[in-house]
Amino acid sequence: MFPGSDNFSEVGHVFSSKPWKEGMIEVGSYKPNELGLFNMAGNVTEWCWDWWGDYTTDAQTNPRGPESGRERVKRNGSWYGLIYNCRTTYRTAYTPETSFFELGFRVAKSAK
Numbered sequence: 144m145f146p147g148s149d150n151f152s153e154v155g156h157v158f159s160s161k162p163w164k165e166g167m168i169e170v171g172s173y174k175p176n177e178l179g180l181f182n183m184a185g186n187v188t189e190w191c192w193d194w195w196g197d198y199t200t201d202a203q204t205n206p207r208g209p210e211s212g213r214e215r216v217k218r219n220g221s222w223y224g225l226i227y228n229c230r231t232t233y234r235t236a237y238t239p240e241t242s243f244f245e246l247g248f249r250v251a252k253s254a255k
Contacts, residue, residue, distance in 0.1 A: 144230055146183035146219070147176030151226050155185030158223060166222060167247075184219055184229040187247030191216040195236035214238050221245035 147154040154173045158165060167186050175181045194212030208216065214236035220228030223245040227233070237243075 146180070146231050147174055151184065151229060155182065155229055156222060157185045157220060157226055157229065159225065168222070184231075185222055185224070185226070188217050188221040188224070188228075188243075188245050189219055190237075190246055190248045191218055191234075217246065221247075 145151050145154050154176065156168060156173075168182065170181045170186075173182065176183050193208045193216040194210070195214040195216050196209035196212055198206045198208065215238075216234050216236055218234045219231070220226070220233065237246075
């Protein structure tokens with residue numbers, strides 16, 4: 144349900160979790176996910192390159208969404224949100240010019 148565990152307290156935090164912590168936390172504070180990545184739940188909400196749009200109903204791995212759009216996808220929750228928003232399937236969108244103190248991104252390179 145969450146990146147790395149079905150138990151949220153093993154992999155992340157939000158302001159309502161115990162013990163209560165405000166703000167971002169140091170990478171490695173919780174156990175990593177199955178890819179060895181830390182803090183993929185509840186640290187910062189992540190901007191994604193994908194444009195917002197509906198997915199098809201077909202089974203997919205790493206769905207991309209449409210080729211263009213008005214809003215970019217943001218995934219997972221941040222320390223400022225709710226545990227529900229930290230699920231691996233949670234996503235919402237903002238326009239690219241939006242800024243918010245809970246937004247961040249990861250620099251990543253494709254393995255291909």
